[in-house]
Amino acid sequence: MTFPVSGDTPSGVSGTTVVNVSRSVSKPVNDIWKSIVSPTGAAALLGPGAVLGDKGDGWRSDDGKYGVIRSYHPLEEIRFSWYASEGAPKTMVKVLLCQQTQTETLIEIIQDQVPEYFDTAALVKRWETAIEALIAAVG
Numbered sequence: 001m002t003f004p005v006s007g008d009t010p011s012g013v014s015g016t017t018v019v020n021v022s023r024s025v026s027k028p029v030n031d032i033w034k035s036i037v038s039p040t041g042a043a044a045l046l047g048p049g050a051v052l053g054d055k056g057d058g059w060r061s062d063d064g065k066y067g068v069i070r071s072y073h074p075l076e077e078i079r080f081s082w083y084a085s086e087g088a089p090k091t092m093v094k095v096l097l098c099q100q101t102q103t104e105t106l107i108e109i110i111q112d113q114v115p116e117y118f119d120t121a122a123l124v125k126r127w128e129t130a131i132e133a134l135i136a137a138v139g
Helices: 029-036 039-046 120-138
Strands: 005-007 016-025 058-060 066-073 077-082 091-101 104-115
Touching (some): 016 120, 029 039, 029 104, 029 120, 039 077, 039 120, 104 120
Antiparallel strands (some): 005 016, 058 066, 077 091, 091 104
């Protein structure tokens, strides 16, 4: 099940909100991680044509989104800056994995520093679709 949530940012940045989408899946964390770091996973998270690199690496998708990988912890977390287009405000996206059992993993995508005027419903749908693509890539 997916639970979209939005509200004030933990950092209290004025005029921004948080988009949070999570889903518990019956797949081991290792399989989900392999999906995330695959070309399919990179496209699902970053956009078509983007390559998921290491901490400090920049990325750019064919649809104009871009950013920098800020944190890379295998089997646990990837965090990256995310700009919707040139000149758009920076948001931060965190992808968290939590192994709940040997065969159950919680996937959580949190996007914060989202300006209040952004279409948060569209962002929730985007991240829900990304999670679906990651699960489908596992098989």
